[in-house]
Amino acid sequence: MINAQAKKNIRKAIYLAEQKTSGEIRVHLDKKGGNDPFDEGKKVFEKLGMTNTEARNGVLIYLCFNRKQIAILGDKGIHELVPDTFWDNTYKRMSEAFKKGAFEEGICAAIHEIGLKLSLHFPVNNHNPDELSNEITES
Numbered sequence: 346m347i348n349a350q351a352k353k354n355i356r357k358a359i360y361l362a363e364q365k366t367s368g369e370i371r372v373h374l375d376k377k378g379g380n381d382p383f384d385e386g387k388k389v390f391e392k393l394g395m396t397n398t399e400a401r402n403g404v405l406i407y408l409c410f411n412r413k414q415i416a417i418l419g420d421k422g423i424h425e426l427v428p429d430t431f432w433d434n435t436y437k438r439m440s441e442a443f444k445k446g447a448f449e450e451g452i453c454a455a456i457h458e459i460g461l462k463l464s465l466h467f468p469v470n471n472h473n474p475d476e477l478s479n480e481i482t483e484s
């Protein structure tokens with residue numbers, strides 16, 4: 346579903362989104378998953394050290410295609426500022442794209458939306474280190 350080219354495009358989408366914000370976005374692909382995608386996502390969130398940002402503004406897109414599961418987890422810095430409806434809407438749009446088989450497009454669109462939201466609350470100043478790798482992780 347996500348081939349090498351798609352991964353490259355997703356990394357690029359993350360890179361572009363992060364140019365406009367100090368926030369950080371990561372994507373994780375899980376093969377096995379669990380009953381509750383949010384619980385699984387939280388485990389990955391911790392494992393990846395997603396809280397390792399100065400402003401606590403990391404966002405993880407957790408995906409398990411085998412179980413058709415999506416979870417979007419924002420660290421406390423961003424979670425406190427963004428209403429639940431934003432995460433719900435992003436989730437819904439991605440899920441609709443996946444139903445049409447548009448996996449790469451759905452992920453990139455979500456990255457774009459999250460990046461825009463992050464940029465409103467965490468705009469870039471001159472110091473914008475890449476605090477979390479843009480590489481897609483898999484387990």
Ligand code: CA
Nearest residue numbers: 475477478479
């Ligand atoms: Ca990054």
